[in-house]
């Protein structure tokens with residue numbers, strides 16, 4: 321039986337193994353295995369909510385092993401560190417527990433078809449001090465680490481017999497930085513409900529720092545201006561055209577040698593693929609992303625595909641497909657078709673990215689964005705309830721893709737009930 325390995329169970333990889341499992345795994349035409357370094361999947365666009373405690377991974381995460389058992393694929397816990405395209409194998413690092421004791425030794429897995437869907441990590445562009453002093457939102461573990469630090473800072477302010485502020489500095493005015501800024505005000509506002517009246521949104525000071533001339537550089541002007549207005553209304557200081565050259569214990573240092581003091585520092589500027597990707601033998605761009613053909617096969621190997629944030633897929637207009645959940649979703653759908661086409665000896669299809677628009681969710685305060693498509697005759701600016709509805713529906717579509725309609729609807733109902741029964745934020 322042919323072996324298909326998919327590495328990375330994120331926005332793209334998890335949707336792909338679910339489809340492959342039902343199509344090829346169930347009928348035993350292929351053995352499908354998902355590899356992920358984590359036990360649990362959480363849709364990455366929700367990580368800023370994990371970071372602020374608005375979302376609890378214990379309630380909202382998906383366990384890969386349980387999911388695999390229902391959707392006709394296998395799951396292996398592990399971190400891919402190498403690939404041998406000649407031998408058609410990948411290597412997973414030795415698995416260690418929290419104390420550093422080895423649970424499993426280094427392993428090698430063989431494949432006939434390999435799909436790399438390992439996402440991206442923040443790009444600190446080698447900026448001094450960032451790795452030591454900043455939090456990142458690349459994984460749910462990192463988001464949870466930030467949530468703990470945030471909670472501790474809230475506790476400190478609550479106990480302090482003064483009116484000191486909690487200063488948070490976020491580098492990167494993309495969707496992550498913007499959404500996180502708004503979410504921080506939302507949770508700071510919620511604290512009084514849970515008896516922490518000493519700490520409130522009034523004592524929160526968020527500085528959002530962007531090197532470019534405006535926040536949300538990848539989105540149209542109107543969305544960026546609307547988001548900036550809303551953030552400023554909340555109390556966020558939006559510092560545009562501000563380049564950070566160093567991170568220190570006390571805060572960020574700008575190119576003008578000014579210190580932006582911060583109790584908590586987050587780096588959310590730019591993405592790149594992990595460093596080991598450059599060593600796999602695939603052609604990569606300067607951000608380590610794997611260059612792919614229009615069929616999403618890697619340039620170097622017919623039987624190795626790359627999808628989502630870890631790949632660099634050139635479009636007809638000369639630009640790369642943007643690193644977004646909708647790109648990963650569309651790529652997973654195409655690779656699903658192309659793997660089947662290979663099995664049947666048919667011609668592979670080419671990837672054409674369809675931009676359905678972009679939305680930025682400013683917590684419960686506002687949602688702004690644009691919709692693209694035939695229906696709107698190009699780009700249509702939306703905000704408010706309609707925008708929020710479309711934003712939520714993106715996550716719902718992902719839930720439907722990985723659970724099927726009936727279970728996805730049940731889960732949505734359970735979550736609604738959970739929102740009534742459980743605290744509105746994670747308090748531990």
Ligand SMILES: Cc1cc2nc3c(=O)[nH]c(=O)nc-3n(C[C@H](O)[C@H](O)[C@H](O)COP(=O)(O)OP(=O)(O)OC[C@H]3O[C@@H](n4cnc5c(N)ncnc54)[C@H](O)[C@@H]3O)c2cc1C
Pocket residue numbers: 327328329330331332333355356357358361363364365366367368398399400401437438439440457458459495496499627628629630643644645646647648679680
């Ligand atoms: C806070 C935030 C908000 C965002 N908001 C939006 C939004 O509103 N709309 C939008 O379209 N996009 C948004 N994005 C971007 C979007 O999340 C990504 O583009 C998308 O998740 C990419 O999907 P992927 O499948 O390529 O990777 P991911 O979803 O990141 O999944 C990668 C998976 O690979 C696993 N993995 C990584 N390395 C290894 C390894 N070496 N071995 C084994 N497993 C590994 C990871 O554990 C993970 O499960 C946002 C991102 C962030 C961080």
